Amino acid sequence: MKRIILFAMPWLIWVVSCLFMLYQFFLQVSVSVMVPQLMVAFSVDSSDIGILSSSYFFFYLILQVPAGMLVDRFGARCILTIGFFGCLLACYMLVEAQRFWLAEVSRLLMGLTTAPAFAAIFYLIANWFHKRDFALLVGLTEMLGMLGGMASQLYLAYSLRHLDFRQILWICLIVGIPLAVLTYLIIRDRPQFVSSEKITGSDTKQNLRLSAPKTTVWQDFNVLIRIKGVWVNGLFAMALCSVLDAFAVLWCVPFIQTTYSVSLQSATWGSALIFLGIALGAPLWAWLLVHFGRQRIIMSIATIICCLSLLVVIYVKLSLPWLFISLFISGFSSSVYVLCFTFVKELVVPHVLATAMGLMNVFCMILGSAILQPLIGYLIKWHAMANNHMPLVLASDYRYALIVLPLSVLGGLVLVYWVDDDPSPLTLPQVNQNV
Numbered sequence: 507m508k509r510i511i512l513f514a515m516p517w518l519i520w521v522v523s524c525l526f527m528l529y530q531f532f533l534q535v536s537v538s539v540m541v542p543q544l545m546v547a548f549s550v551d552s553s554d555i556g557i558l559s560s561s562y563f564f565f566y567l568i569l570q571v572p573a574g575m576l577v578d579r580f581g582a583r584c585i586l587t588i589g590f591f592g593c594l595l596a597c598y599m600l601v602e603a604q605r606f607w608l609a610e611v612s613r614l615l616m617g618l619t620t621a622p623a624f625a626a627i628f629y630l631i632a633n634w635f636h637k638r639d640f641a642l643l644v645g646l647t648e649m650l651g652m653l654g655g656m657a658s659q660l661y662l663a664y665s666l667r668h669l670d671f672r673q674i675l676w677i678c679l680i681v682g683i684p685l686a687v688l689t690y691l692i693i694r695d696r697p698q699f700v701s702s703e704k705i706t707g708s709d710t711k712q713n714l715r716l717s718a719p720k721t722t723v724w725q726d727f728n729v730l731i732r733i734k735g736v737w738v739n740g741l742f743a744m745a746l747c748s749v750l751d752a753f754a755v756l757w758c759v760p761f762i763q764t765t766y767s768v769s770l771q772s773a774t775w776g777s778a779l780i781f782l783g784i785a786l787g788a789p790l791w792a793w794l795l796v797h798f799g800r801q802r803i804i805m806s807i808a809t810i811i812c813c814l815s816l817l818v819v820i821y822v823k824l825s826l827p828w829l830f831i832s833l834f835i836s837g838f839s840s841s842v843y844v845l846c847f848t849f850v851k852e853l854v855v856p857h858v859l860a861t862a863m864g865l866m867n868v869f870c871m872i873l874g875s876a877i878l879q880p881l882i883g884y885l886i887k888w889h890a891m892a893n894n895h896m897p898l899v900l901a902s903d904y905r906y907a908l909i910v911l912p913l914s915v916l917g918g919l920v921l922v923y924w925v926d927d928d929p930s931p932l933t934l935p936q937v938n939q940n941v
Contacts, residue, residue, distance in 0.1 A: 515697070516634035522692040523582065523627045524647060525685050526590055528654035530620040532678060533597065534562060535655050537613075538756045539662040539774060540671045547671070548606040551897065556883025559756050561610045563875035566617030567868050571727065573622035574864025578857060581695035582626035590686035592619030594679060601675045625864040628847065632859050633696040638796070641848040645792030648844050649785040652837075655754070656781035663774035726858045730865065735853050738924045739846035740869030742805065745918030749812065749840040751874025753911055754780035757882050758833070761908065765901040766826065776833050783837025788844045795845050802925045808842035809919040815839065816912045820905055840915070843870065849926075873914060882907045 537544065537559040544555060577585050596615035603609040624647075631643045665674050730736060753761075754777050762773035787808075794804055815836040818824070824832065847866055854862045885907035890896045893903075 515694075519630055519634055519693055520627070520643065520647075522688060523586065523630050524650050526586055526593075526620070526689060527623045527627060527647070527651050529590070529593065529678075529682055529685060530623050531651055531655040532658040533593070533616055533620070535658050535755050536662060536671075536675075537562075538754075538759050538777065539659055539666065539770070541760055542770075543666065543671045544609075548609060550606055551887065553880070553883040553887045554606065556756065556880040558606070558610055558613060560876055560879040562613040562617040563751075563871055563879075564617060565614050566621050567872050567876055569618060569621040570625070570864040570868040570871075571861060572864075574625040574861035575727070577622055577626050577629050577860035577864075582622075582629050582860075583690065583693040583695055585622045586626050586693060587686065587690040589619045589622050590682070590689050594682050594686060595619075597675055597679045597682065601672050601679065622864075624867045625860040628851075628863040629860040630693070630695070632851070632856065640851055641792040641796055641845070642789060644847045645789035645844050648788035648841065652750075652781040652785035652788070652841075656778040656785065659759075659774050659778050659781070663771045666770070727861060730854065730858060730862060733853055734924075735926055736850055736862070736865065738921060738926075739849050740866055742918050742921045742925065743843040743846040743866060744869040744873045745914050745921065746809065746812065746840045746843040747870040748874035748878055748911055748914040749780065749816065749836055750784060751871055752878035752882060753874075753908070754837065755875070756879050757904070757908065760899075761901075761904045762829070764899060764904060765823075766829070768826070772826070776830055779830050779834040780837035783834040783839075784841040787838035787841030791842045791845055792848070795848065801845055801849065802922055805842055805845065805922045805925060806919065808839045809915060809922065812836055812839035812842075813912050813915040813919065816915060820908045820911070878910055878914070882910065885910075 537555065541555055544558065545551065548554075550558075573585070593616060596612050596619060599612035599615065600609055603612055627647055628644065631640060631647070635643055662674065758777040758780060759770070759773045762768060762776045763770065766773075791804060791808065795801060798804075812835075815832050819829065819832045819836060847863065850862055850866050851859065886899055886903045887896070889903040889906045890899050893900075
């Protein structure tokens with residue numbers, strides 16, 4: 507029986523912790539499918555919708571590192587449970603919002619309460635699984651999140667044919683209550699029946715000993731941000747994640763609708779295929795890294811493919827099947843950013859792992875979500891006004907604005923030059939002793 511528990515408990519905790527991530531993805535992508543309804547409900551234009559969508563990420567980004575610190579200090583179970591119930595409150599606020607500023611406040615609160623999700627999941631993976639499985643579990647987590655995002659968009663596109671967006675959010679609220687309770691009942695921060703050496707590897711005790719100097723969380727964070735590898739991997743992840751955060755999450759669906767004159771349901775399939783590509787690509791890149799190494803070569807190839815596929819999607823008028831194939835390739839190749847989490851994990855010691863993962867999530871989200879989402883909306887509006895056809899938005903307006911996406915990915919290709927294929931796992935402790 508003990509052996510069965512030892513095998514099953516880590517997977518059960520991982521699955522339950524991922525439920526919060528899936529719930530977060532549903533709320534995160536909902537705006538992209540509800541754009542026309544939200545414009546009518548709140549009497550706003552595309553730039554306002556860009557702000558509404560990106561407002562979710564303002565607190566989400568600002569609180570990533572503090573949330574990681576809280577997870578390191580209080581554990582994943584406590585922080586995830588509080589975050590889940592807070593997210594339910596934010597969802598209720600959006601359901602009842604009659605003014606645009608109230609909708610923005612609810613999105614801000616959603617970002618605040620869901621901030622610990624990824625840091626907590628990676629914290630639990632590090633505590634419950636062997637360190638050799640970390641890269642694969644990160645890839646599987648991303649796969650599950652992307653499949654959740656894809657399913658959410660397809661479900662929303664279908665449901666909006668029959669239900670108002672407020673009714674859909676009511677369903678989301680009702681479903682979330684038992685999930686929040688389940689999070690509290692199932693999740694445990696670390697195993698009580700097995701030594702940490704069996705979970706994280708033979709060098710765990712050495713790492714814990716090296717991290718023994720008593721320092722504050724801010725001193726540890728100061729050391730963390732002085733590690734070159736954290737910045738290089740973080741900036742690369744930031745460049746590649748713009749495909750997901752700025753395009754798939756918000757602007758892909760209206761771009762396809764406008765450019766190809768198709769229904770919301772057909773356009774949503776295009777966005778969903780980006781999520782599917784990331785879902786399938788994330789564990790594959792992790793598997794390649796574990797079995798073959800050479801992170802720099804893998805990242806270079808994937809980044810070149812991603813940049814070329816984006817240029818084809820934006821500037822070549824394709825048939826729908828080829829468009830969908832190109833969107834899938836864009837998502838598949840952009841998912842190489844998951845490797846960055848594994849390499850940063852090797853640079854830090856256990857007591858700052860969640861903080862490091864929170865910082866990495868800041869890098870992943872800040873460009874696409876907080877900057878490019880509203881910037882693309884502004885560029886669309888500016889180009890339409892400059893050509894005297896506002897409020898009508900044309901395909902040429904989208905093509906003008908979306909150039910920022912391949913440029914972002916191209917910046918990631920430049921950063922690959924500074925990627926270290928063999929990071930030292932003792933970097934942080936060595937510096938920490940000098941603090």
